[in-house]
Amino acid sequence: MLSISVPATSANLGPGFDSIGIAVDMQLTLQVIAPSTHWQIDHPFGDEVPHDERNLIIKTALALAPTLAPHHLQMASPIPLARGLGSSSTAIVAGLVLANELSGQGRSLDDLLAVATRMEGHPDNVAPALFGGLVVATYVQERVHAVKLPLPNLFASIYVPNEELLTAASRDALPAQLPFKQAVAGSSIANTLVAALATQDWATALPLLEADQFHEQYRAKLVPALATIRKVAHQMGIVGTYLSGAGPTVLTLGDYGQLNELQQQLRQEPTLTGQLHLLPVDATGVKVQKS
Ligand SMILES: Nc1ncnc2c1ncn2[C@@H]1O[C@H](COP(=O)(O)OP(=O)(O)OP(=O)(O)O)[C@@H](O)[C@H]1O
Numbered sequence: 001m002l003s004i005s006v007p008a009t010s011a012n013l014g015p016g017f018d019s020i021g022i023a024v025d026m027q028l029t030l031q032v033i034a035p036s037t038h039w040q041i042d043h044p045f046g047d048e049v050p051h052d053e054r055n056l057i058i059k060t061a062l063a064l065a066p067t068l069a070p071h072h073l074q075m076a077s078p079i080p081l082a083r084g085l086g087s088s089s090t091a092i093v094a095g096l097v098l099a100n101e102l103s104g105q106g107r108s109l110d111d112l113l114a115v116a117t118r119m120e121g122h123p124d125n126v127a128p129a130l131f132g133g134l135v136v137a138t139y140v141q142e143r144v145h146a147v148k149l150p151l152p153n154l155f156a157s158i159y160v161p162n163e164e165l166l167t168a169a170s171r172d173a174l175p176a177q178l179p180f181k182q183a184v185a186g187s188s189i190a191n192t193l194v195a196a197l198a199t200q201d202w203a204t205a206l207p208l209l210e211a212d213q214f215h216e217q218y219r220a221k222l223v224p225a226l227a228t229i230r231k232v233a234h235q236m237g238i239v240g241t242y243l244s245g246a247g248p249t250v251l252t253l254g255d256y257g258q259l260n261e262l263q264q265q266l267r268q269e270p271t272l273t274g275q276l277h278l279l280p281v282d283a284t285g286v287k288v289q290k291s
């Protein structure tokens, strides 16, 4: 039996808009049950997510391998939909890897990254979903350039609000243009963040995660939990909180003990009625098992 697992991912890390992402240890798993007369995928998401070839996993697989024979599939995933934890990227990566395995195309992960980025529009979720860890990537002139950085020995405190926020809706909140001065400041902050992440200089990196100029200030009104969690964390001397992907999830990077204490405080906040997770980084990315 073929089994594929793909980690959730958190994009942007503040100023790394559309280009930095980190994989966390929360996995979508996809199993191939058997060949079938038609495509069918069993999953726990109800009618919101299709069970036939309109499903994003199957649509993606057929985009890569249009003549693929139909199969009965089973998907399980604790990754919430449209919450900023890369659910659409996990589906795209699972679909591409499924097609690659079943068709025997033998494409490399770099090749799959190029296809996945074209489908998703930016590489910040799909790159760490494929490679694991912390990845900095860009998509220019139809080419993806991706660099995996040394694995951070960090944990993620993840607050998932109860309400969905579709990426498309969250991108609608962004301005069409940025003043030149703000763009230069944003770029200098992002450059320094990447240098700090690459050298594992957390004292520099963690405050810069909170210094984004590109998107958070425009999206903050959609995600009141961002200000609440930053305030509680700052009162405890903890920095490193940002809007995960397009939101509404809010993520704080840090060490396990510190984040455990943070979560105890967050549980006392009456407005934070969503789910809390405390997870390690996923180092591996997509995994394929054959038995
Ligand atoms: N496992 C899945 N199987 C099929 N479709 C999925 C799956 N996961 C996500 N999707 C589709 O992707 C949509 C969510 O994509 P969207 O880009 O808005 O959010 P996200 O990927 O969870 O967040 P972000 O990109 O900000 O991290 C869902 O509404 C659903 O249509």
Ligand SMILES: N[C@@H](CCO)C(=O)O
Pocket: 011, 012, 017, 018, 019, 122, 124, 125, 167, 170, 171, 215, 245, 246
């Ligand atoms: N970089 C993307 C991530 C969600 O796909 C955004 O913030 O809109």
